[in-house]
Amino acid sequence: MAPNATRRSERSHRAILEAALELVAEVGYPKLTIEAIAARAGVGKQTIYRWWPSRAAVLLDAFVDLGERAAGEEPYVIPDTGDLEADLRGVLRATVDELLSPAYDLPYRALAAEGIVNPEIAAEFVRRVLEPSAQRYVERLRAAQRAGQLAADLDPRIAVELMTGPITARWLLRTLPLTHAYADAVVGMALRGLSPR
Amino acid sequence: MAPNATRRSERSHRAILEAALELVAEVGYPKLTIEAIAARAGVGKQTIYRWWPSRAAVLLDAFVDLGERAAGEEPYVIPDTGDLEADLRGVLRATVDELLSPAYDLPYRALAAEGIVNPEIAAEFVRRVLEPSAQRYVERLRAAQRAGQLAADLDPRIAVELMTGPITARWLLRTLPLTHAYADAVVGMALRGLSPR
Amino acid sequence: MAPNATRRSERSHRAILEAALELVAEVGYPKLTIEAIAARAGVGKQTIYRWWPSRAAVLLDAFVDLGERAAGEEPYVIPDTGDLEADLRGVLRATVDELLSPAYDLPYRALAAEGIVNPEIAAEFVRRVLEPSAQRYVERLRAAQRAGQLAADLDPRIAVELMTGPITARWLLRTLPLTHAYADAVVGMALRGLSPR
Amino acid sequence: MAPNATRRSERSHRAILEAALELVAEVGYPKLTIEAIAARAGVGKQTIYRWWPSRAAVLLDAFVDLGERAAGEEPYVIPDTGDLEADLRGVLRATVDELLSPAYDLPYRALAAEGIVNPEIAAEFVRRVLEPSAQRYVERLRAAQRAGQLAADLDPRIAVELMTGPITARWLLRTLPLTHAYADAVVGMALRGLSPR
DNA sequence: GTATAATCGAGACGGTACGTCCTGTCTTCGA
DNA sequence: TCGAAGACAGGACGTACCGTCTCGATTATAC
Numbered sequence: 045m046a047p048n049a050t051r052r053s054e055r056s057h058r059a060i061l062e063a064a065l066e067l068v069a070e071v072g073y074p075k076l077t078i079e080a081i082a083a084r085a086g087v088g089k090q091t092i093y094r095w096w097p098s099r100a101a102v103l104l105d106a107f108v109d110l111g112e113r114a115a116g117e118e119p120y121v122i123p124d125t126g127d128l129e130a131d132l133r134g135v136l137r138a139t140v141d142e143l144l145s146p147a148y149d150l151p152y153r154a155l156a157a158e159g160i161v162n163p164e165i166a167a168e169f170v171r172r173v174l175e176p177s178a179q180r181y182v183e184r185l186r187a188a189q190r191a192g193q194l195a196a197d198l199d200p201r202i203a204v205e206l207m208t209g210p211i212t213a214r215w216l217l218r219t220l221p222l223t224h225a226y227a228d229a230v231v232g233m234a235l236r237g238l239s240p241r
Numbered sequence: 242m243a244p245n246a247t248r249r250s251e252r253s254h255r256a257i258l259e260a261a262l263e264l265v266a267e268v269g270y271p272k273l274t275i276e277a278i279a280a281r282a283g284v285g286k287q288t289i290y291r292w293w294p295s296r297a298a299v300l301l302d303a304f305v306d307l308g309e310r311a312a313g314e315e316p317y318v319i320p321d322t323g324d325l326e327a328d329l330r331g332v333l334r335a336t337v338d339e340l341l342s343p344a345y346d347l348p349y350r351a352l353a354a355e356g357i358v359n360p361e362i363a364a365e366f367v368r369r370v371l372e373p374s375a376q377r378y379v380e381r382l383r384a385a386q387r388a389g390q391l392a393a394d395l396d397p398r399i400a401v402e403l404m405t406g407p408i409t410a411r412w413l414l415r416t417l418p419l420t421h422a423y424a425d426a427v428v429g430m431a432l433r434g435l436s437p438r
Numbered sequence: 439m440a441p442n443a444t445r446r447s448e449r450s451h452r453a454i455l456e457a458a459l460e461l462v463a464e465v466g467y468p469k470l471t472i473e474a475i476a477a478r479a480g481v482g483k484q485t486i487y488r489w490w491p492s493r494a495a496v497l498l499d500a501f502v503d504l505g506e507r508a509a510g511e512e513p514y515v516i517p518d519t520g521d522l523e524a525d526l527r528g529v530l531r532a533t534v535d536e537l538l539s540p541a542y543d544l545p546y547r548a549l550a551a552e553g554i555v556n557p558e559i560a561a562e563f564v565r566r567v568l569e570p571s572a573q574r575y576v577e578r579l580r581a582a583q584r585a586g587q588l589a590a591d592l593d594p595r596i597a598v599e600l601m602t603g604p605i606t607a608r609w610l611l612r613t614l615p616l617t618h619a620y621a622d623a624v625v626g627m628a629l630r631g632l633s634p635r
Numbered sequence: 636m637a638p639n640a641t642r643r644s645e646r647s648h649r650a651i652l653e654a655a656l657e658l659v660a661e662v663g664y665p666k667l668t669i670e671a672i673a674a675r676a677g678v679g680k681q682t683i684y685r686w687w688p689s690r691a692a693v694l695l696d697a698f699v700d701l702g703e704r705a706a707g708e709e710p711y712v713i714p715d716t717g718d719l720e721a722d723l724r725g726v727l728r729a730t731v732d733e734l735l736s737p738a739y740d741l742p743y744r745a746l747a748a749e750g751i752v753n754p755e756i757a758a759e760f761v762r763r764v765l766e767p768s769a770q771r772y773v774e775r776l777r778a779a780q781r782a783g784q785l786a787a788d789l790d791p792r793i794a795v796e797l798m799t800g801p802i803t804a805r806w807l808l809r810t811l812p813l814t815h816a817y818a819d820a821v822v823g824m825a826l827r828g829l830s831p832r
Numbered sequence: 833g834t835a836t837a838a839t840c841g842a843g844a845c846g847g848t849a850c851g852t853c854c855t856g857t858c859t860t861c862g863a
Numbered sequence: 864t865c866g867a868a869g870a871c872a873g874g875a876c877g878t879a880c881c882g883t884c885t886c887g888a889t890t891a892t893a894c
Contacts, residue, residue, distance in 0.1 A: 053866075078854080078856085087866080088868055090867085090868090157357040160357070161269065161350055170415065170416050178416070195436065196437070198430060202423070202426050202427065202430060203430060205416075209406035209411065212414070213406040216356075216410075217353065217367060218364070233400060234434065236434045238403065238431055239392065241438070244843085245842085247886095248843070248845095253844090253845075274874090275875080285845065285847055287844090287845080288846075290878085441839080442839085445837095445839060445891070447839070450839090450840075473880060473881085476841090482839095482841040483842085483883095484839090484840085484842090485841075488839080547751050554807050555744055564808060568810055596817070596821065603804040605800070606800070607799070607803040607804050608800070611757065611761060612758070613766075624797065627793060627828075629829050629830045631825065631830075632794050632828075633828075634783065634784075634785065639868085642859075642860065669849080671849095673873095679870095680872095681853090681872085684851065
């Protein structure tokens with residue numbers, strides 16, 4: 045029943061991931077079908093069904109693979125120049141750029157949309173895509189706490205979300221345009237708070 | 242080509258909206274089909290296609306209608322007790338409750354998921370669901386600015402998102418559990434900021 | 439329940455018959471729909487359903503009407519020149535021409551096809567189209583019997599069919615081309631018989 | 636595009652042909668739908684559309700298959716007892732019986748009706764059903780010519796139609812009842828001719 | 833000359849079937 | 864022995880018509 049992974053064709057595997065990314069960009073997620081992926085990859089449908097349970101799982105693998113190839117070997121770490129606000133602006137602006145870039149936008153959206161409605165995919169998406177990114181923020185914020193640049197008693201995990209949450213929500217729900225200025229404003233408000241000082 | 246709205250059957254209209262809400266709760270959005278809605282509503286498929294362009298549009302109408310019936314006549318306004326933090330905690334906790342309630346959760350998620358991938362639906366969803374809610378926050382924050390409880394120079398629209406964004410993102414992406422405590426923490430951090438005071 | 443024929447709109451009546459004939463020639467009987475007839479005639483569907491039970495009934499009326507308009511006032515009679523064979527050749531050749539003429543071919547075929555599968559239409563078609571024509575043959579053959587040109591003991595009704603049957607069958611089933619030569623051959627064989635004399 | 640016939644499911648193939656014959660007998664040709672055939676055969680609609688272009692083509696295959704199974708192995712040949720008239724009466728009476736038998740009547744009529752309006756089907760129907768039967772008559776008539784029982788100069792093909800045409804026409808158009816007596820009368824008139832001897 | 837009632841054009845309605853696309857499973861055949 | 868190829872049962876799509884049913888807006892007698 046369980047396929048023997050050692051005999052898996054790496055050639056087909058890669059072709060499937062590439063076909064999935066190409067197709068989601070070309071026709072959009074709702075029209076991304078297993079049949080189209082198989083045809084584009086020059087692969088039998090069964091070869092997809094053998095290794096993945098759904099088109100979302102294929103796309104998730106493809107997207108993670110895309111991220112890994114883009115990142116290269118060394119894992120990305122948020123820089124620590126001593127200026128917390130500048131560092132956070134930098135990383136949030138980079139996030140905005142990524143969310144708006146064509147290569148990421150469509151598959152990312154597709155996976156988010158699927159995850160919203162499908163908890164299994166959501167869990168995998170969080171584990172493999174969102175959580176590693178969140179951890180980098182948490183580390184940077186912990187360093188800031190140690191340096192006395194951040195209130196010592198606050199939960200860094202929630203602090204992260206105070207900045208990434210607005211960005212993510214605006215991107216997903218398309219309430220208003222997502223810009224560098226917005227990222228800067230979010231960082232500023234989050235650090236200094238809304239109350240008058 | 243365009244149907245004559247004055248001859249529309251109100252009976253069928255209502256039955257379709259109700260069937261859509263029932264079915265999305267029963268079988269989930271991916272399995273919500275026009276055929277099932279028509280069958281449940283005791284209606285021909287063409288009667289749905291005559292008035293809506295897609296199942297997402299049906300569900301959006303149904304959801305807005307649900308909100309209007311729930312709200313009753315008087316539009317909801319965020320209370321102003323003078324204690325801004327308490328007022329915001331109250332409304333964010335209520336939002337959390339709503340997002341977690343079965344009647345809202347599934348259709349809301351479905352529309353969000355559709356909107357992520359479908360800009361037309363997103364625009365309508367924002368216009369009819371999110372924007373009215375955001376305006377209520379903006380008004381409350383403007384009142385707080387006039388009362389000197391909020392920094393006078395900040396954009397209230399972005400300030401709203403500093404609080405609703407984290408809630409929305411956590412709910413949509415299921416990164417971590419969505420609770421009253423989280424809502425309280427978000428309000429606290431947003432008002433006082435992350436930097437030490 | 440039964441509509442009042444005196445109030446019937448002659449204008450609509452004629453428009454419907456014309457539309458039916460035009461459409462059957464343009465798109466063929468299988469695609470001849472009540473909706474298309476109504477649209478072409480500038481008439482509500484109900485006006486057709488009020489006066490006819492089916493599209494075949496409409497077409498039958500239209501076809502009979504066409505025949506009546508073509509025939510003019512005086513009813514056609516098979517000529518009696520004294521030369522039976524020549525007279526029969528003449529009328530059978532005329533029948534062949536009619537069957538092959540575009541104005542008659544398509545509606546005639548349509549009604550025959552419908553009648554084959556639908557006994558009610560068949561009965562009406564026979565009564566209003568085929569029978570009057572058969573009677574004219576019977577009369578001519580009776581005259582021939584009186585003149586001693588035809589065996590006295592044979593049933594003229596069957597004798598008619600010996601000549602019209604082959605023509606009709608070849609036309610309906612398209613076994614072989616329908617020509618004047620074929621009509622002549624049929625008349626000759628029928629009169630003289632297949633056995634050697 | 637073109638399906639691979641070697642992989643065709645014989646099981647489904649047979650089930651479809653049987654279902655088509657059953658249904659045409661039960662509900663009639665106008666209500667014979669692809670969906671009903673598929674449901675009755677326990678088959679997906681696509682399996683029908685993959686192998687046949689229309690319901691008429693399915694029914695034609697089913698009817699030919701029925702004829703082949705009924706005929707068994709040895710092809711039917713018109714007997715030659717030396718008495719031409721008796722032999723022809725026998726075969727025409729058998730044809731009348733067949734045309735009136737429930738198993739043949741409905742599918743046969745359906746195909747004739749379709750062929751009247753649809754030349755492609757007509758051509759196939761003629762080639763596979765009518766032509767083989769006509770050839771058997773032609774052979775018998777040729778033998779009769781050689782035996783001097785039939786005028787030597789007449790075209791046997793047309794001679795066949797002089798007898799089958801009236802039968803076919805009466806059956807298709809339902810002008811008058813189709814009986815053994817009628818078949819006998821047709822044979823008699825055809826052999827001896829209408830003219831007095 | 834109006835009333836008044838049936839017919840009219842129009843088209844929405846609950847349905848059925850169409851022919852297509854895709855799902856997920858299963859089978860065949862060539863490398 | 865695996866994988867490409869694709870046939871299969873099934874289900875939903877979006878469209879086209881069916882025959883029924885309301886709607887006003889003419890009409891065309893009967894008052």
